[in-house]
Amino acid sequence: xxxxxxxxxLASRPEGGVTPENFRLVETPIPAVGAGEVLVRNHYLSLDxxxxxxxxxxxxxxxxxxxxxxxxxxxxxxxxxxxxPKFAVGDxxxxxxxxxxxxxxxxxxLRKVDTTRVPLSAYLGVVGMxxxxxxxxxxxxxxxxxxxxxxVSAASGAVGSVVGQLARRLGCRAVGxxxxxxxxxxxTHEYGFDACVDYKAGRLYEDLKAATPxxxxxxxxxxxxxxxxxxxxxxxxxxxxxxxGLIAGYDGxxxxxxxxxxxxxxxxxxxxxxxxxxxxxxxxxxxxxxxRVAEGALKYRETVAKGLEAAPEAFIGLLRGxxxxxxxxxxx
Amino acid sequence: xxxxxxxxxLASRPEGGVTPENFRLVETPIPAVGAGEVLVRNHYLSLDxxxxxxxxxxxxxxxxxxxxxxxxxxxxxxxxxxxxPKFAVGDxxxxxxxxxxxxxxxxxxLRKVDTTRVPLSAYLGVVGMxxxxxxxxxxxxxxxxxxxxxxVSAASGAVGSVVGQLARRLGCRAVGxxxxxxxxxxxTHEYGFDACVDYKAGRLYEDLKAATPxxxxxxxxxxxxxxxxxxxxxxxxxxxxxxxGLIAGYDGxxxxxxxxxxxxxxxxxxxxxxxxxxxxxxxxxxxxxxxRVAEGALKYRETVAKGLEAAPEAFIGLLRGxxxxxxxxxxx
Numbered sequence: 001x002x003x004x005x006x007x008x009x010l011a012s013r014p015e016g017g018v019t020p021e022n023f024r025l026v027e028t029p030i031p032a033v034g035a036g037e038v039l040v041r042n043h044y045l046s047l048d049x050x051x052x053x054x055x056x057x058x059x060x061x062x063x064x065x066x067x068x069x070x071x072x073x074x075x076x077x078x079x080x081x082x083x084x085p086k087f088a089v090g091d092x093x094x095x096x097x098x099x100x101x102x103x104x105x106x107x108x109x110l111r112k113v114d115t116t117r118v119p120l121s122a123y124l125g126v127v128g129m130x131x132x133x134x135x136x137x138x139x140x141x142x143x144x145x146x147x148x149x150x151x152v153s154a155a156s157g158a159v160g161s162v163v164g165q166l167a168r169r170l171g172c173r174a175v176g177x178x179x180x181x182x183x184x185x186x187x188t189h190e191y192g193f194d195a196c197v198d199y200k201a202g203r204l205y206e207d208l209k210a211a212t213p214x215x216x217x218x219x220x221x222x223x224x225x226x227x228x229x230x231x232x233x234x235x236x237x238x239x240x241x242x243x244x245g246l247i248a249g250y251d252g253x254x255x256x257x258x259x260x261x262x263x264x265x266x267x268x269x270x271x272x273x274x275x276x277x278x279x280x281x282x283x284x285x286x287x288x289x290x291x292r293v294a295e296g297a298l299k300y301r302e303t304v305a306k307g308l309e310a311a312p313e314a315f316i317g318l319l320r321g322x323x324x325x326x327x328x329x330x331x332x
Numbered sequence: 333x334x335x336x337x338x339x340x341x342l343a344s345r346p347e348g349g350v351t352p353e354n355f356r357l358v359e360t361p362i363p364a365v366g367a368g369e370v371l372v373r374n375h376y377l378s379l380d381x382x383x384x385x386x387x388x389x390x391x392x393x394x395x396x397x398x399x400x401x402x403x404x405x406x407x408x409x410x411x412x413x414x415x416x417p418k419f420a421v422g423d424x425x426x427x428x429x430x431x432x433x434x435x436x437x438x439x440x441x442l443r444k445v446d447t448t449r450v451p452l453s454a455y456l457g458v459v460g461m462x463x464x465x466x467x468x469x470x471x472x473x474x475x476x477x478x479x480x481x482x483x484v485s486a487a488s489g490a491v492g493s494v495v496g497q498l499a500r501r502l503g504c505r506a507v508g509x510x511x512x513x514x515x516x517x518x519x520t521h522e523y524g525f526d527a528c529v530d531y532k533a534g535r536l537y538e539d540l541k542a543a544t545p546x547x548x549x550x551x552x553x554x555x556x557x558x559x560x561x562x563x564x565x566x567x568x569x570x571x572x573x574x575x576x577g578l579i580a581g582y583d584g585x586x587x588x589x590x591x592x593x594x595x596x597x598x599x600x601x602x603x604x605x606x607x608x609x610x611x612x613x614x615x616x617x618x619x620x621x622x623x624r625v626a627e628g629a630l631k632y633r634e635t636v637a638k639g640l641e642a643a644p645e646a647f648i649g650l651l652r653g654x655x656x657x658x659x660x661x662x663x664x
Binding site: 053116117214224243245246254256257258259260263264265266267268269270271272273277 | 384555575576577578586588589590591592593595596597598599600601602603604605606609
């Protein structure tokens with residue numbers, strides 16, 4: 001077995017868009033395991049839009065990612081060495097070990113998962129943070145009633161695709177917004193949404209209007225900008241908006257919002273949230289998501305980049321919307 | 333007694349700003365009172381920013397004011413004729429009889445008030461819709477804890493002044509935003525706010541920052557635009573924003589919002605509301621507000637225009653922020 005680890009560090013903060021030069025690949029020794037610790041070989045890295053925010057040195061909900069350190073991020077892997085009684089060699093575990101082949105943990109942020117009915121990678125996606133994010137925003141913020149219309153942006157993504165499928169199960173009309181006819185086809189044909197609006201087709205508001213003949217009661221916002229402005233114009237009285245992401249503004253340029261007045265005119269409730277602050281909701285959410293995946297009722301897709309070296313380009317692609325479903329990096 | 337009524341009608345819809353030409357004064361016969369009806373001589377008209385929205389033919393929370401009809405609005409007056417067993421001649425009543433000297437009602441939207449401890453005009457202001465609006469937004473949406481910082485825009489106005497005084501009673505730091513040193517002096521010296529930021533002084537963000545050293549936990553938003561953008565930059569995690577008015581955008585130009593991302597970064601809850609949709613809260617609110625006014629603990633100001641003819645100019649002045657406190661028109 002090799003004694004060397006490979007890691008990707010944050011080399012510099014982006015000025016405008018993220019570039020491959022913001023990252024640096026290094027080789028370091030695999031760390032020794034001390035008392036109470038475990039060594040994990042990562043099988044998958046999770047790439048997520050929130051990482052873009054951490055790359056800046058600006059006030060956010062989390063401290064910025066330090067320069068010169070391993071890029072933060074969720075991981076799924078296998079325990080290969082253990083000095084912690086809670087974990088055995090061979091255990092499949094989810095953690096936050098970052099962009100590297102091997103990671104050490106004291107077990108505090110490590111969680112053993114059952115891969116007999118749900119594949120390991122799904123714990124980073126549909127049954128992991130993205131899935132729970134969808135579940136929380138839909139059930140705890142939007143809380144739609146049967147017959148209402150729920151719109152979700154980035155609908156072909158790891159979060160959006162789950163929002164629409166769960167909304168349909170609640171008896172709602174689920175309408176997605178996605179970029180391009182191929183993504184829209186996946187949203188309607190694969191994830192079973194009632195409709196999908198292609199925001200790149202040049203008729204955003206008209207198409208959204210046609211897809212939401214009874215207006216919009218709930219919005220799960222992953223994008224912001226022009227799409228969100230169009231949604232605001234279609235909101236019904238007493239609508240609820242869960243603000244989960246504003247990816248369009250991550251590149252340093254804040255995108256002005258033009259239709260905020262809808263919040264007053266339609267007496268909307270708008271809530272920003274980050275799912276890791278609502279850990280009390282995770283067990284219920286993961287039970288439901290896992291059961292749906294095991295029975296084949298909850299569809300999901302993964303875009304899998306191969307090898308640690310591919311992580312920076314895959315991450316840049318994620319920010320540009322090149323992925324379909326959960327963006328992973330497979331290390332083994 | 334004269335048999336003629338005088339009324340102000342909406343003559344045309346504003347294009348851009350409201351002008352006196354949008355209104356027309358007419359004389360009409362005083363209406364005859366039918367079975368179950370009462371005739372009220374109005375003593376005061378209430379002028380309120382929401383009326384600007386009604387003047388447009390656009391989707392809003394209420395139907396537009398029809399052209400050629402009496403301008404809608406709250407009124408305080410005295411019953412001078414009654415064929416309704418619930419009302420006697422001499423009763424002081426609050427209603428929605430609009431911009432006219434005399435108004436007829438079937439009693440459905442008419443409410444008898446006690447003027448022994450609270451003056452009649454106060455039922456249009458501090459103990460009426462503006463006061464209850466302040467009470468509702470503060471207690472039911474912001475729900476601040478002692479020690480938190482609450483910011484209110486248009487702080488010298490009929491709503492804003494009450495928000496700050498109630499927040500102080502809850503043990504909060506109350507910070508107002510108002511236009512000009514004289515209004516700011518009233519906000520701090522008369523209404524007892526901890527600080528007031530003059531948004532016309534040219535240092536909006538810096539002054540707001542200095543006035544809110546611990547950030548902002550609750551915002552009662554009456555204005556929108558630049559002031560709201562500055563507030564968004566100062567919000568603390570899990571802050572609450574009650575959106576009551578966006579007066580800066582009423583003149584037809586939507587004002588783009590630049591710092592909406594704060595909703596996500598700080599996990600804010602933002603709620604638009606209109607107090608007439610929460611009638612269940614009125615009794616409790618009015619009980620508290622009336623008691624505070626009667627004991628002299630809740631200060632308020634009125635700007636009183638004289639005579640029905642003065643209503644259009646007084647309303648235009650209100651939209652431009654010329655009033656201090658509740659804008660009324662005194663008819664008697």
